Amino acid sequence: MSVDIEYDLTSPEYRHNPYPVLRSMQDRDPIHFSRQWNAWLITRYEDVAAGLAHPGISADRITPRLNQLPESGRTQFQPLARMLSQWPLMADPPAHAALRSPVTDSMSQRVIESFRPLVTRTVTTILDSALASGETDAVAHLAVPLPLYVVSEIIGVPQESRGLLKQSAVDIVRFLGTPPATYLPMAGAALRSLDEATEYLQGLVAHRKSMPRHDLISVLLSDKGTSEEQVVATCVMMIFAGFETTSNLLANGLLLLLRNPEQLALLRERPELLPSAIEEMLRVESPVQRLSRMATTDLELGGKHIRSGDLVFFMTGAANRDPAAFDRPEHFDITRDHHRNLAFGSWIHTCPGSGLARMEAEITFGELLRKASDIRLSEESVTWQENLSVRALEKLTVVFGKDGR
Numbered sequence: 001m002s003v004d005i006e007y008d009l010t011s012p013e014y015r016h017n018p019y020p021v022l023r024s025m026q027d028r029d030p031i032h033f034s035r036q037w038n039a040w041l042i043t044r045y046e047d048v049a050a051g052l053a054h055p056g057i058s059a060d061r062i063t064p065r066l067n068q069l070p071e072s073g074r075t076q077f078q079p080l081a082r083m084l085s086q087w088p089l090m091a092d093p094p095a096h097a098a099l100r101s102p103v104t105d106s107m108s109q110r111v112i113e114s115f116r117p118l119v120t121r122t123v124t125t126i127l128d129s130a131l132a133s134g135e136t137d138a139v140a141h142l143a144v145p146l147p148l149y150v151v152s153e154i155i156g157v158p159q160e161s162r163g164l165l166k167q168s169a170v171d172i173v174r175f176l177g178t179p180p181a182t183y184l185p186m187a188g189a190a191l192r193s194l195d196e197a198t199e200y201l202q203g204l205v206a207h208r209k210s211m212p213r214h215d216l217i218s219v220l221l222s223d224k225g226t227s228e229e230q231v232v233a234t235c236v237m238m239i240f241a242g243f244e245t246t247s248n249l250l251a252n253g254l255l256l257l258l259r260n261p262e263q264l265a266l267l268r269e270r271p272e273l274l275p276s277a278i279e280e281m282l283r284v285e286s287p288v289q290r291l292s293r294m295a296t297t298d299l300e301l302g303g304k305h306i307r308s309g310d311l312v313f314f315m316t317g318a319a320n321r322d323p324a325a326f327d328r329p330e331h332f333d334i335t336r337d338h339h340r341n342l343a344f345g346s347w348i349h350t351c352p353g354s355g356l357a358r359m360e361a362e363i364t365f366g367e368l369l370r371k372a373s374d375i376r377l378s379e380e381s382v383t384w385q386e387n388l389s390v391r392a393l394e395k396l397t398v399v400f401g402k403d404g405r
Contacts, residue, residue: 046325088103115150176292253365283326290317378397
């Protein structure tokens with residue numbers, strides 16, 4: 001049955017709380033074609049999981065966007081497409097395996113665990129400063145600097161250059177989350193930032209070739225099958241994936257705990273629930289709300305005919321709140337024992353930095369609960385970024401007790 005309804009996913013109401021609209025879409029038209037986005041929106045868990053693994057759906061999310069630009073724009077932004085096509089997150093088999101292999105090796109569980117002391121030291125320094133101030137913006141002074149510092153240390157980027165790489169990640173996220181009407185200016189900003197980041201990283205890679213260190217750049221260069229161009233692309237991807245998603249997880253997770261004081265109290269009482277709490281944070285306020293794909297063949301999904309070349313949005317934020325997959329899906333329950341959320345994607349395109357993100361969250365919330373016995377929101381109103389791809393707070397002011405605890 002065709003449902004002639006158009007949902008506005010750029011409204012202030014949707015930005016503040018997208019879930020009523022997504023639930024309506026699940027109930028009325030779960031595989032919905034949006035004229036606003038010129039894309040299919042897939043909202044049910046079962047359809048999202050099936051679609052992400054479908055061989056007729058490509059992880060290439062750049063080609064359909066560039067195809068919606070004027071001819072001059074397509075030519076101008078080919079360097080952007082070339083860089084992003086070297087990310088394993090946006091590649092298909094068989095190229096995907098070759099691109100992902102060095103990233104997977106450098107982000108193994110053993111390697112991630114070796115970063116634990118670094119993360120712990122960084123969290124301690126940041127939290128001690130916040131506690132001493134009595135009040136802080138948890139986005140600007142915790143959720144953003146922590147993952148940026150950690151991933152920069154892992155890659156081997158010095159302190160003075162990290163702002164440049166952060167801006168490239170921010171601009172790419174904005175481009176990927178913008179509607180067709182603003183593709184051109186957003187693509188322009190992303191390309192300019194990417195050019196600057198690429199030029200900087202090319203110099204850093206050349207330096208590491210002659211003077212290797214114990215960092216990701218040196219590890220990637222030691223793999224003779226990895227070109228310098230791929231090393232640069234991988235570093236940009238790691239900044240993008242290792243910074244933005246983790247930042248959103250930390251801020252969104254803290255907001256959920258503060259808005260659900262009974263769950264916060266339970267977590268203090270039973271700290272062994274922390275891994276479960278982090279999975280529930282990922283499910284209820286998924287840092288990434290949408291995964292873009294492109295159909296490479298005509299196919300049927302959930303009874304709808306999707307044509308080759310169509311842009312497909314898998315709405316993971318909606319899927320993670322699907323009542324067919326989760327009992328009382330809108331309820332934040334840290335004791336939930338059925339964790340199969342899609343926050344980090346699925347199948348071969350699961351985010352390679354997901355283990356690091358979980359470890360950063362585990363250490364951050366563990367230390368926060370240990371150091372701060374009194375923490376609360378400064379005000380209930382919060383502001384969310386205008387981006388369909390991510391669920392990201394602009395600001396989150398929190399207050400600590402006068403004694404720092």
